[in-house]
């Protein structure tokens with residue numbers, strides 16, 4: 001009787017401890033991240049429709065297989081063929097919506113707010129709404145998010161604030177980025193290696209991409225902790241490119257191993273950290289965590305330790321420095 005009781009107690013203990021043990025195995029706490037993709041429909045050296053369809057298909061397969069409620073930010077200038085909206089390219093955006101994902105505006109032609117007059121820039125934002133809004137509304141949804149090209153938010157406080165007022169007036173919410181990274185450099189290197197037929201180098205770039213991104217996650221988890229005292233709901237910036245078509249699945253596995261659940265941008269923005277004061281108006285396109293840190297008066301030491309892109313990747317991308 002006594003041993004039966006002991007066995008029961010032991011079993012109960014085991015059952016009770018199992019989730020904790022599983023968590024310990026993952027070696028993580030509960031973390032959340034919203035995944036955002038810029039430069040839709042596709043950012044690639046391959047402009048032909050067949051290549052862009054293939055990249056989109058592969059990327060969406062990896063996104064949906066991992067149940068990631070992602071958002072894609074569109075440059076509608078990429079939908080043009082010979083100056084006219086090409087329905088076959090519009091169909092690439094439709095694939096995102098049909099996969100249950102959201103779309104946002106990333107301007108029509110990807111201008112740089114730091115070198116473009118504000119009125120020219122806002123015209124480009126408006127021009128970039130047309131197709132995306134139509135597709136969203138056909139699904140009973142609204143166009144509600146804007147992502148700045150190059151993460152350039154204005155190099156004077158006046159421009160920044162005027163532009164933000166314009167966005168609010170048109171019903172947009174800014175889509176910030178907290179986990180900023182140089183994935184676009186890896187993507188360029190990857191495509192260059194593939195085009196030269198150097199599959200071995202492409203594989204090395206792909207593998208290094210995942211470990212580099214894991215270092216970035218570790219860095220920004222710490223940055224959030226240092227600034228806010230907790231790990232915020234993060235927002236990751238990626239691009240719709242061939243690298244992610246081939247490696248997003250591995251990237252999602254890495255995030256899951258770190259304990260991440262994938263959430264919508266809407267859910268992420270509920271974190272109070274996103275309401276922090278941001279008066280940064282410098283030239284750099286940087287993470288919002290650093291904008292908030294600069295605004296809060298953090299000194300240089302705070303920003304130390306950010307992972308760098310390895311030299312062999314920079315070289316293959318044809319980029320001198322980050």
Ligand SMILES: [Zn+2]
Nearest residue numbers: 038039149150
């Ligand atoms: Zn972009």
